[in-house]
Amino acid sequence: MRCRKPPELALPRRLLHNLLAARTGHGDFATYHRRLKHVDAKLECVCGQETSPTHFIRCRRHANQMRKLRNGMTIDTFRRKLLGYNRAKKFSEFARITGCFSDQISDSSSAVREENPVELWHYHRISVILTAITIFVAFKVLVYLRAARENKNFDYKSSIAVQHPALSPEKKEHVSDGQSARLGKNPRRIVGGLKKSVLTKNSYSSSQKIQPFVFFTSLTGSTKKTAEIFVDSLTTGLRKLEKSQSRSFLDPELLDISDIDFYDYFLKFPNDEDVEARNFYLFLIPTYNIDTIIDNFIEHLRETHNDFRIDTAPLSSILGYSVFGFGDREGWPTEDLGFCSQARDIDKWMAKLTGGKRAFPLGMGDSKTDGQENLEKWKEGVEEVLRHVASTGSLGEGVAGSGDADESDYEESDADQSSVEKPDPLRKKSKTQLKKYIQNDLEDIGRSLNVNSSDNTSQEVDFTTYSSKVSLTSKEMVPKDSPTYAALTKQGYTIVGSHSGVKICRWTKSALRGRGSCYKYSFYGIASHQCMETTPSLSCSNKCVFCWRHGTNPVGTTWRWRVDPPELIYNGVRAGHYQKIKMMRGVPGVRAERFTEAMNIRHCALSLVGEPIFYPHINEFTDMLHADHISTFLVCNAQHPDQLASLKPVTQLYVSIDASNRESLRKIDRPLHRDFWERFNRCLDILRDRRFEQRTVFRLTLTKGFNMEDEIIGYADLIEKSLPCFIEIKGVTYCGSTSSKNGLGLTMQNVPFYDEVCVFVQELDRELSRRDLDYGIAAEHAHSCCVLIASKRFQRNGKWHTRIDYDQFFRCLESRKKFGPEDYIGLETPEWATWGRGGFDPRDERVYRKGKNKVPFSLAIKPELEKN
Numbered sequence: 001m002r003c004r005k006p007p008e009l010a011l012p013r014r015l016l017h018n019l020l021a022a023r024t025g026h027g028d029f030a031t032y033h034r035r036l037k038h039v040d041a042k043l044e045c046v047c048g049q050e051t052s053p054t055h056f057i058r059c060r061r062h063a064n065q066m067r068k069l070r071n072g073m074t075i076d077t078f079r080r081k082l083l084g085y086n087r088a089k090k091f092s093e094f095a096r097i098t099g100c101f102s103d104q105i106s107d108s109s110s111a112v113r114e115e116n117p118v119e120l121w122h123y124h125r126i127s128v129i130l131t132a133i134t135i136f137v138a139f140k141v142l143v144y145l146r147a148a149r150e151n152k153n154f155d156y157k158s159s160i161a162v163q164h165p166a167l168s169p170e171k172k173e174h175v176s177d178g179q180s181a182r183l184g185k186n187p188r189r190i191v192g193g194l195k196k197s198v199l200t201k202n203s204y205s206s207s208q209k210i211q212p213f214v215f216f217t218s219l220t221g222s223t224k225k226t227a228e229i230f231v232d233s234l235t236t237g238l239r240k241l242e243k244s245q246s247r248s249f250l251d252p253e254l255l256d257i258s259d260i261d262f263y264d265y266f267l268k269f270p271n272d273e274d275v276e277a278r279n280f281y282l283f284l285i286p287t288y289n290i291d292t293i294i295d296n297f298i299e300h301l302r303e304t305h306n307d308f309r310i311d312t313a314p315l316s317s318i319l320g321y322s323v324f325g326f327g328d329r330e331g332w333p334t335e336d337l338g339f340c341s342q343a344r345d346i347d348k349w350m351a352k353l354t355g356g357k358r359a360f361p362l363g364m365g366d367s368k369t370d371g372q373e374n375l376e377k378w379k380e381g382v383e384e385v386l387r388h389v390a391s392t393g394s395l396g397e398g399v400a401g402s403g404d405a406d407e408s409d410y411e412e413s414d415a416d417q418s419s420v421e422k423p424d425p426l427r428k429k430s431k432t433q434l435k436k437y438i439q440n441d442l443e444d445i446g447r448s449l450n451v452n453s454s455d456n457t458s459q460e461v462d463f464t465t466y467s468s469k470v471s472l473t474s475k476e477m478v479p480k481d482s483p484t485y486a487a488l489t490k491q492g493y494t495i496v497g498s499h500s501g502v503k504i505c506r507w508t509k510s511a512l513r514g515r516g517s518c519y520k521y522s523f524y525g526i527a528s529h530q531c532m533e534t535t536p537s538l539s540c541s542n543k544c545v546f547c548w549r550h551g552t553n554p555v556g557t558t559w560r561w562r563v564d565p566p567e568l569i570y571n572g573v574r575a576g577h578y579q580k581i582k583m584m585r586g587v588p589g590v591r592a593e594r595f596t597e598a599m600n601i602r603h604c605a606l607s608l609v610g611e612p613i614f615y616p617h618i619n620e621f622t623d624m625l626h627a628d629h630i631s632t633f634l635v636c637n638a639q640h641p642d643q644l645a646s647l648k649p650v651t652q653l654y655v656s657i658d659a660s661n662r663e664s665l666r667k668i669d670r671p672l673h674r675d676f677w678e679r680f681n682r683c684l685d686i687l688r689d690r691r692f693e694q695r696t697v698f699r700l701t702l703t704k705g706f707n708m709e710d711e712i713i714g715y716a717d718l719i720e721k722s723l724p725c726f727i728e729i730k731g732v733t734y735c736g737s738t739s740s741k742n743g744l745g746l747t748m749q750n751v752p753f754y755d756e757v758c759v760f761v762q763e764l765d766r767e768l769s770r771r772d773l774d775y776g777i778a779a780e781h782a783h784s785c786c787v788l789i790a791s792k793r794f795q796r797n798g799k800w801h802t803r804i805d806y807d808q809f810f811r812c813l814e815s816r817k818k819f820g821p822e823d824y825i826g827l828e829t830p831e832w833a834t835w836g837r838g839g840f841d842p843r844d845e846r847v848y849r850k851g852k853n854k855v856p857f858s859l860a861i862k863p864e865l866e867k868n
Contacts, residue, residue: 208276208277208278209276209277210248210250210278210280210319210386210389210390211249211277211278212234212250212252212253212279212282212386213255213265213280213282214227214230214231214252214253214255214283215255215256215260215265215281215284216254216256216257216285217257217258217285217286217294217297218286220483222286222367223284223285223326226284226371226375227284230284230375231254234382235252237379238251241387241390245387245390250277257293257294258292261666261667262297262300263666266304267304267314278317278318279319280319280320280359280389281320281322282323282324282382283324283343284324284375285323285346286325286342286367287325287340287341287342288342288482288483289479289482290482290554291539291555291560293543293555294342296672298345298346300672301350302349305349305352314353315350315353315357316353318354318357319357319389319395320354320357320358320385321350321354321358321359322359322362322363322378322381322385323343323344323346323347323350323363324343324364324374324375325340325343325362325363325364326343326364326366326367327339327340327364327365328366328367329366329369330368339364343362343364344362357395359382359385359389360382360385361381363375475560475561475562476561476562477499477537477538477539477554477561478498478499478538479498480495492504494573494576494577494579494580496572496573496576497564497568497572498562498564499536499561499562499563499564500536500538500564500569500573501534501538501609502533502534502572502573502580502608503533503534503580504533504580504581505518505528505533507531508531508533509584509587511527511529511594512529512587512590512595513589513590513591514589514591514844514845515844515845516841516845517841517844518781518784519728519781519784519786519788519839520603522779522781522832522833522841523728523781523788523802523829523833524652525803525826525827526602526633527597527603529594529595529598530597530598530600530601530602531602531604532573532577532601532603532604532605533607533608534573534577534608535606535608536566536569536612536618537611537612537613537615538554538610539554539556539611540554540555540609540611540637541556541557541637541639541671542555542637542639542669542672543555543669543671543672544658544668544670545668545703545746546668546701546703546732546733546735548609556672557672559614559616563615563616563617566620567624569621570624574601577601581595584598601628603630604632606633606634606650607634607635611636611639611640612634613636613644613647619646619647622634622650626813629807631652631804631806631809632651632652633650633651633652634647634652634654635654635655635699636653636654636655636683637655637671638679638680638683639680640679641679644686649813651694652695652696652804653687653696653697654699654728655683655696655698655699655724657699657700658700658703659706659711660718661711664706664707664711665677667706668703668707684718684721684722685721687724691724691725692820692821693818693819694820694821695725696722696724696726697724697725697728698719698722699728700715700727700728700729701730701732702729702760703732703750704749704750704751704752704756705749705750706750708752708760712760712763712764713767715764716764716767716768716773723773723791724791725790725794725821726788726790726791726794727789727790728788729757729760729787730757730784730786730787731751731752731754731785731786732746732750732751732752733785734748734751754782754785757785757787761787761789762777765789774792775789775790775791776789776792778794778800778802779800779829780833780834780835780837780838781840782838782839783838783840787835790802794821794822794825796825800828800829800834801826801827801828801829802826802829803826803828804824805824805825805827806826808824809824812824
C-alpha cells in the first residue's frame with residue numbers, strides 16, 4: 001500500500017540527505033551515495049517506494065517511517081541532530097502534518113521556548129524585525145505629514161510682525177484681524193535646523209555716509225607717496241560714484257599707523273545708530289625685516305582677539321575692509337617664504353575682529369615690478385565693492401568660508417570626494433615659518449634669504465620681569481642693512497652692536513666753542529663738552545608725539561632681539577663718542593682746552609632715545625660707568641615698574657611725567673601697554689620709596705594742546721604722591737613733523753613760549769605751597785626753556801644747593817654703605833643760574849641767529865610775575 005503524500009514542505013536538500021543517512025545507518029548521505037553503483041540506483045524510500053536520488057529529494061515522508069527513525073529519541077534530540085536550531089519551525093510543521101512526535105510536539109514547543117531564549121529569538125526574529133521596521137516607517141511618515149501641514153498654515157507676514165512688533169501707525173492699519181489673532185496665539189514653531197542670525201551691523205541706514213580710511217606705514221617714504229597718490233585717485237572715483245548712486249561718501253582719510261592711537265580706530269566704536277558715517281578700512285602695508293610699528297599693530301590685533309574681556313568681533317560695526325601688501329620677490333620669491341607676510345597677518349586678524357567682513361581679496365604686488373599695476377586693479381575692485389555697498393547697504397552674501405581668517409588646506413574636487421588627502425607638512429609649516437625666517441625690508445634693496453640659519457627662531461622675553469634665564473636670539477634690533485639703521489645714522493647716531501647708540505648733542509658742540517652749555521650745567525654742574533649721550537636700547541614702549549626720531553626707532557613691549565654684552569656696548573659707545581669729538585677738531589671756534597677736556601668723559605646721560613631699562617643688563621652697564629667715575633643720569637618713561645624696582649642706584653633717576661591723568665597720557669605718550677596707567681602709578685610709588693636713597697626727578701615736557709591746560713592740580717597730585725627731589729619743567733622742542741597733516745603730530749603752535757612755561761611754573765609752585773609741600777623754584781635755563789623746582793631738602797642757609805659733589809658720590813658708592821641724596825650735595829647753585837637770572841654761563845658767549853642780543857626774558861618779566 002502506497003503511503004499518503006503529505007503536503008509539500010520546503011525542506012532543504014541537505015536535511016533530507018541527513019534524514020536518509022540516519023534511516024539507513026550509513027552515517028551521512030555522502031558516504032551512502034559513494035556506495036551506490038550508479039546515480040540512478042533504486043533506493044528504498046521511507047514511504048516504501050523505489051525512486052532515484054533526485055526524486056527521493058522531492059518525495060514526502062510518511063508518518064510510520066518517521067516513527068521508525070525515532071528509535072527512542074525525543075523530539076528535541078532528533079531536531080538538533082537532523083535539522084538544527086534554525087529549522088525548528090519547519091520541522092514542527094512537518095511533524096504536525098505527518099503526526100510524528102504527536103505526543104510531544106505541544107509540550108516540547110513550550111518547553112523549548114521557556115528553557116531556551118535563543119531558540120525563542122530564532123523562532124520569532126523575522127516577524128519581530130519586520131514589525132519594528134513597519135512601526136518606524138509609519139512614525140516618520142506621520143511626523144513628516146504633520147510638519148508639512150503646519151508649515152503650509154504658517155503665515156510669513158505674521159512672523160515678521162512677531163519679530164518687529166513696534167509698527168508705525170500707518171502700518172498698523174494694514175494688519176488684518178486674522179493676522180492679529182494669530183499674533184496673540186501660541187508661540188511660533190521653528191521648523192528645520194538652526195540658521196545664523198542676520199547681524200544688523202552688516203547694513204547701514206540710507207542717511208548714514210560712508211567714510212573710507214586708508215592706513216599705511218613707511219620708513220623710507222615710498223609707501224607714503226604711493227598712499228597719497230592712491231587716496232587722490234580713490235577720492236576722484238568716489239565723487240563720480242556718489243553722483244551715480246545718490247549716496248554720500250566722505251573724502252578718504254589717510255592715516256599713518258605710527259601716528260594713530262590703536263584704541264580709537266581698532267577697539268572703541270559708538271553704536272551704529274549714533275554715528276553719522278560708517279567706516280570702511282583699507283590698508284597699504286609694506287613688510288620689513290626689523291621691528292617696526294607694524295609688529296606692534298599686529299600684536300595689538302592679536303591681543304584684542306584673544307582678550308576674553310572684549311567681544312569676539314569688536315570691529316563688526318565697520319562696513320568692511322581690504323588689505324594690499326607691497327613686497328620684494330628678490331628676497332622673498334614666494335608667499336611661503338615671506339612675501340607680503342605682514343600684510344597677510346593683518347588680513348587674517350582683521351577677518352577675525354570684523355567677523356569675516358573681508359570686502360575684497362588681499363592684494364599683493366612687487367614694489368619693483370608689478371606693484372603699481374596690481375594696486376590699480378585692487379583699487380578698481382574696492383571701488384566696485386563700495387558701489388555695491390552704496391546700492392544695497394551691505395557686502396552681500398558669500399559662499400561657505402567667505403571671510404574666514406585662514407585659507408583651507410585644500411579644496412576637495414568631484415573626482416576625489418571619496419578619497420582622503422594626505423596632510424602636506426609643508427602647507428602647515430607655511431603658516432608659522434614666516435616668523436622663523438629672517439625677513440628683509442621690502443622698501444629697500446631686496447636681499448637673499450638666509451634660510452639655513454639655525455637660530456632663526458626667537459623666544460619673546462618679557463623685559464618687565466627679571467628671569468634667571470635670558471634667551472639669546474639671532475634677530476637684531478637694528479640690522480645694518482635696514483631702513484632704521486640708515487635713518488638713525490643719517491640723524492647723526494653711531495649704532496653700537498645691534499641695539500645701542502651714541503650721539504653728541506648740539507650743546508656739546510656749543511660748549512666746545514664756548515657758546516654755552518645745557519641746563520644740566522646750570523642746575524647740576526655738568527659740563528656739556530664732557531657729557532656723553534647714549535642709550536643701551538634704541539627701542540621704546542611709547543610713541544610720544546614729541547619724539548625726536550619721528551617713529552624711526554623700534555618700539556615694542558617685549559625684548560625679542562639679540563642681547564649684546566655690556567662690555568661690547570660700553571667700549572662701543574665710548575669709542576663712538578670720542579670719534580665724533582675728534583671730528584670737531586677742525587671746526588672754527590672750538591677751544592683747545594675744552595677739546596682736551598672733552599676727551600675725558602665725566603658724565604653719561606642715558607636719555608638719548610628709547611628706553612634704557614629695556615636693556616636686560618642695565619645694572620652691569622651702569623656699574624662699568626661708575627667704575628670709571630662717570631656719573632649717570634637715567635631717564636625712564638614710567639612704564640616698566642619691575643625693572644625700575646630692581647635698578648641699582650644711579651647719580652640721578654628721572655621719570656618722564658608727560659601728563660597728569662590717564663586720558664592725557666594716552667594721547668601724548670601713546671603707550672603700547674594696555675595697563676599703562678597702572679604701570680605709571682606703580683613707578684611713582686617706587687620713586688617715593690627711593691627718595692631717601694638717591695636723587696629722584698620728575699621730568700615734565702609741556703606741550704600746548706596736550707598737557708598744559710587745566711592740569712596744574714593733577715600734576716600737584718602726582719608730586720604729592722611721589723615727593724621727588726626735583727621737578728624739571730621744560731617746554732617741548734620742535735623737531736619737525738611729517739604727520740601734522742592728520743593733526744596727530746606737532747606744529748610750532750604746540751611749542752610754548754618761555755613766558756608761558758614760567759607762568760605754568762609759578763602756578764604749580766603756588767599749588768604746592770597751598771598743600772604745605774616744601775618745594776620752591778630753584779634755578780632756570782631760559783635758553784633750554786627749562787625751570788627747576790626743588791625740594792627744600794637741598795636748601796642750606798636760604799641758598800639752593802642743587803649741584804652734585806660727584807667725587808663724594810663715587811666715594812659713597814664705593815664704600816658699599818647706605819647713603820642718601822643729602823650725602824653728596826654739591827656747592828651752592830651759582831647766582832646766574834637761580835630763578836630770574838636766565839641761567840646762561842657768563843664764561844660763554846650767547847650767539848643769536850636772528851636779531852641782536854636781547855635781555856633774557858626772565859629778567860624782564862620777573863617783577864610782573866612776582867606781582868601775580
